[in-house]
Amino acid sequence: MKVEIPNSMAEVKLFKTWSTPFGARVVWALKLKGIQYEAIDEDLSNKSALLLQYNPVYKKVPVLVHDGKPISESLVILEYIEETWKQNPILPEDPLGKAKARFWAKFNDEKLLPSIWSAFTKEGTEREEAMGAALESLKFVEEELKGKKFFGGEKIGLADLVFGWLANLTRVFEEVAGLKIPDERYPLLLAWLQEFSEHPIIKDYWPPHDKLVIKYQALYEKFHPAK
Ligand SMILES: N[C@@H](CCC(=O)N[C@@H](CS)C(=O)NCC(=O)O)C(=O)O
Incomplete structure (x- = not known):
């Protein structure tokens, strides 16, 4: 069943847990670039329907949701962040x-x-x-x-x-x-x-x-x- 995504959702959301090291790297990247985001801490023993909908392949955190579009896998998310928000680059130019x-x-x-x-x-x-x-x-x-x-x-x-x-x-x-x-x-x-x-x-x-x-x-x- 598809879950309705409310319009009021902030532009950037991050599904994570308080302890996940894969999520921490994404939080740090967002902070380094000064991107406002809403953090949603999941309970992995009872994953939310939204998490399962956003990351049906791996069903894992972190998931970054930008303008309603989900991106999974922390290394992919870091590259996405780098390409989307150019300030304070985390990759060199060369x-x-x-x-x-x-x-x-x-x-x-x-x-x-x-x-x-x-x-x-x-x-x-x-x-x-x-x-x-x-x-x-x-x-x-x-x-x-x-x-x-x-x-x-x-x-x-x-x-x-x-x-x-x-x-x-x-x-x-x-x-x-x-x-x-x-x-x-x-x-x-x-x-x-x-x-x-x-x-x-x-x-x-x-x-x-x-x-x-x-x-x-x-x-x-x-x-x-x-x-
Ligand atoms: N390769 C993934 C690993 C993510 C990962 O292992 N997340 C764990 C939390 S630290 C998870 O969501 N586990 C839930 C599960 O395996 O069901 C990434 O880089 O994002």
Whole structure:
């Protein structure tokens, strides 16, 4: 059944949850560009009819709705935002710079994030192997950050927004699951984490640490039930 979309809906709406790292990157991009939007926080255990209508393929958040038209998948949304609102660009002008930012965004979503998530959800050897793979991946990140404040250079760009979840969640994963990224082996990553999380726009939207710990503790217990 098609849900009627009221005319009074604001021009830009963002379906997300309070904790989703994929949603946070979109919020940060909108804020960096000064775009007013209405946030709709979904309950993923009881998804709204609108969310299912807007993202019937994946049924996931985030979904950006611009003038009633939905756009899904956070990396696609970031590109849409960049092309629609040109101010404060999050991608450089040159094709190589653009390609690099997209490469790192893809690397994060397809390689780094799945390894860390796997380490969080698995046990024993599988956990060790996944964390080993994550730490290997982070060596490439460390290398990429050489001589730079942000992935994008002097200012926050698309790749920084995509890696932003690291700044948000590494301490949570350490606290909940004992997954430690050894600071001494990744000094540039550590400096980036601090620089990124202290940026006023980023600080302005930052899921509370204590609330994240409670959420991920519950998830951890679900993946690792007491035997
Ligand atoms: N590739 C997607 C991932 C989005 C995603 O995994 N969202 C999660 C919340 S963090 C979700 O909506 N999960 C609901 C579900 O899987 O049913 C993106 O980049 O937007």
